[in-house]
Amino acid sequence: MTKLLEVFDLKKHFPxxxxxxxxxxxxxxxxxxxxxxxxxxxTVSLVGESGCGKSTVGRAILRLFAPTAGQVHIDGxxxxxxxxxxxxxxxxxxxxxxxxxxxSLNPRMRVRDIIGEPILNFSLSSxxxxxxxxxATLMDKVRLPxxxxxxxxxxxxxxxxxxxxxxxxxxxxxxxxxxxxxxxxLDVSVKAQIVNLLSDLQDELxxxxxxxxxxxxxxxxxxxxxxVMYLGKIVxxxxxxxxxxxxxxxxxxxxxxxxxVPDPDAPRNRIILTGDVPSPIDPPSGCRFHTRCxxxxxxxxxxxxxxxxxxxxxxxACHLEHAPGEVIAHAA
Amino acid sequence: MSVTHPDFAEAPALREILPAAKSRTAFGKLFRRYPxxxxxxxxxxxxxxxxxxxxxxxTVDPTAxxxxxxxxxxxxxxxxxxxxLGRDIYSRVMYGSRVSLAVGFSVAVIASVVGTFxxxxxxxxxxxxxxxxxxxxxxxxxxxxxxAIALMALTRGSVGNVIVAISLAEFPRVSRLVRGVVLSLRxxxxxxxxxxxxxxxxxxxxxxxxxxTLAPLMVQATYICASAMITESxxxxxxxxxxxxxxxxxxxxxxxxxxxxxxxxIVFFPAAFLSxxxxxxxxxxxxxxxxxxxxxxxxx
Numbered sequence: 001m002t003k004l005l006e007v008f009d010l011k012k013h014f015p016x017x018x019x020x021x022x023x024x025x026x027x028x029x030x031x032x033x034x035x036x037x038x039x040x041x042x043t044v045s046l047v048g049e050s051g052c053g054k055s056t057v058g059r060a061i062l063r064l065f066a067p068t069a070g071q072v073h074i075d076g077x078x079x080x081x082x083x084x085x086x087x088x089x090x091x092x093x094x095x096x097x098x099x100x101x102x103x104s105l106n107p108r109m110r111v112r113d114i115i116g117e118p119i120l121n122f123s124l125s126s127x128x129x130x131x132x133x134x135x136a137t138l139m140d141k142v143r144l145p146x147x148x149x150x151x152x153x154x155x156x157x158x159x160x161x162x163x164x165x166x167x168x169x170x171x172x173x174x175x176x177x178x179x180x181x182x183x184x185x186l187d188v189s190v191k192a193q194i195v196n197l198l199s200d201l202q203d204e205l206x207x208x209x210x211x212x213x214x215x216x217x218x219x220x221x222x223x224x225x226x227x228v229m230y231l232g233k234i235v236x237x238x239x240x241x242x243x244x245x246x247x248x249x250x251x252x253x254x255x256x257x258x259x260x261v262p263d264p265d266a267p268r269n270r271i272i273l274t275g276d277v278p279s280p281i282d283p284p285s286g287c288r289f290h291t292r293c294x295x296x297x298x299x300x301x302x303x304x305x306x307x308x309x310x311x312x313x314x315x316x317a318c319h320l321e322h323a324p325g326e327v328i329a330h331a332a
Numbered sequence: 333m334s335v336t337h338p339d340f341a342e343a344p345a346l347r348e349i350l351p352a353a354k355s356r357t358a359f360g361k362l363f364r365r366y367p368x369x370x371x372x373x374x375x376x377x378x379x380x381x382x383x384x385x386x387x388x389x390x391t392v393d394p395t396a397x398x399x400x401x402x403x404x405x406x407x408x409x410x411x412x413x414x415x416x417l418g419r420d421i422y423s424r425v426m427y428g429s430r431v432s433l434a435v436g437f438s439v440a441v442i443a444s445v446v447g448t449f450x451x452x453x454x455x456x457x458x459x460x461x462x463x464x465x466x467x468x469x470x471x472x473x474x475x476x477x478x479x480a481i482a483l484m485a486l487t488r489g490s491v492g493n494v495i496v497a498i499s500l501a502e503f504p505r506v507s508r509l510v511r512g513v514v515l516s517l518r519x520x521x522x523x524x525x526x527x528x529x530x531x532x533x534x535x536x537x538x539x540x541x542x543x544x545t546l547a548p549l550m551v552q553a554t555y556i557c558a559s560a561m562i563t564e565s566x567x568x569x570x571x572x573x574x575x576x577x578x579x580x581x582x583x584x585x586x587x588x589x590x591x592x593x594x595x596x597x598i599v600f601f602p603a604a605f606l607s608x609x610x611x612x613x614x615x616x617x618x619x620x621x622x623x624x625x626x627x628x629x630x631x632x
Binding site: 088107121168 | 520521522524525526527528529530531532535539540543544
């Protein structure tokens with residue numbers, strides 16, 4: 001499979017300004033060196049707790065703000081250093097579906113104008129009736145009735161609005177759709193419908209998806225590969241099967257143990273993490289997870305573990321020498 | 333199997349129990365839905381009619397002096413009485429509505445347009461934001477009435493100068509409101525989605541920012557309209573506004589001020605009209621805020 005999107009050592013630091021002159025007093029290290037790639041037609045998930053920087057990665061790729069450092073490539077061509085005018089034609093290829101189905105659609109625009117906007121922006125229609133045909137086709141694709149075209153977003157349910165958002169993302173013929181918590185705000189049954197719709201569309205159109213989520217149960221259903229993020233860094237990156245059966249990083253293991261199992265008698269080996277995520281303003285020295293890791297030892301506090309290969313197509317950033325999937329013994 | 337219970341025989345027909353069918357006229361629906369808009373709008377229409385039809389409604393020339401008939405109490409001939417120069421207060425109040433409405437509407441439009449432009453620039457151009465807003469803060473630290481008096485002191489009194497002076501005093505409020513709305517709208521996911529789908533900045537402002545600024549702007553514009561009418565009256569009252577040759581509600585009140593305790597009707601009638609107009613505009617603004625929100629609007 002050829003690489004569609006490649007991200008190299010992406011960093012995004014937000015300055016904190018304070019005082020009369022607005023000097024930079026501190027930086028939020030929202031994303032601090034993230035590298036991954038997405039192949040054509042593939043789904044890659046970014047998972048992690050709130051505030052780990054996963055949404056920031058998506059927004060930096062979309063260039064809703066400029067990354068602090070690092071590179072973003074599309075089809076091997078660097079796009080993060082392009083001027084806004086040079087980037088504009090490439091925006092066609094990466095689209096986004098946001099979490100909140102209520103604020104992601106302009107309340108004063110009709111569905112036809114919302115879905116038609118990207119088509120008009122890139123001059124992809126030959127006439128008014130062609131535009132209408134394209135919008136109608138897109139509504140079919142996301143299983144919305146065509147007669148909903150002239151209605152306003154507030155007349156739809158959350159799931160339907162999310163379908164409108166997906167139709168808008170499909171409109172310019174995108175190759176990659178970034179789903180930023182796209183199903184997190186929906187009811188369980190609607191969530192399943194939207195997840196199924198996304199995977200159907202992927203099969204039908206060969207779409208690549210970058211699925212940003214905190215919900216491992218959903219991720220397990222539709223992803224090919226998973227990157228686990230903690231405090232602005234990827235701590236483990238591998239394919240779905242390996243991650244869910246043979247996780248290496250203690251943080252991944254803790255996340256997996258928190259996924260609810262619909263069986264009251266199933267044995268639970270919960271790994272309960274204590275404390276909160278440390279502040280990204282002043283991240284911990286050494287391994288960023290050391291303040292909460294149950295297996296922490298001296299080296300973790302000093303030396304930052306690099307992502308190293310722990311198995312076939314499986315990288316993890318942990319000093320522990322156990323085999324993937326093995327129950328971790330205390331090092332100390 | 334049906335057995336008629338004796339009590340049921342006496343039961344009234346369903347039609348008699350149910351409340352009477354509500355009126356189905358378009359006006360009736362509108363009134364039930366937006367009573368403040370309908371009431372405020374109707375009152376404002378009456379005032380507009382008075383302003384337009386003042387020459388027809390006035391019984392005599394509002395500037396005609398008649399010293400022999402001065403200070404007459406309200407009567408069948410002089411509906412609102414006459415002032416100390418014998419001028420007919422009713423005719424003067426009718427003509428006075430022209431000044432108040434012209435000043436109110438002009439200031440609302442000028443302040444909204446100028447304020448929106450500056451607010452959008454401040455909200456979108458990061459580098460100018462701090463500079464523009466500090467200037468606006470400076471202008472807003474002066475009470476509008478004092479600023480208007482100072483500006484009027486620099487020029488001669490005319491309705492046009494009054495409009496400019498009050499507009500200058502009112503537009504910083506609009507620019508601050510619009511800037512705040514723009515800053516919050518910029519962060520809305522639908523604006524981010526529009527950027528991601530290649531919409532250019534002018535179109536983002538036109539399609540996504542301005543339409544969503546409209547509702548708070550309209551509400552603010554009505555308050556500005558109302559406060560401009562009051563400011564105009566105050567300026568005229570203290571002799572810094574509309575020249576005394578043009579009857580305005582403020583002028584009439586200013587002239588009646590000295591006689592307030594013996595001839596209160598001179599002040600009462602223009603004051604009542606001013607209050608009613610300000611109330612109408614404010615009711616309209618309040619109601620419009622709800623009516624303009626598509627999320628709150630139900631189908632008629």
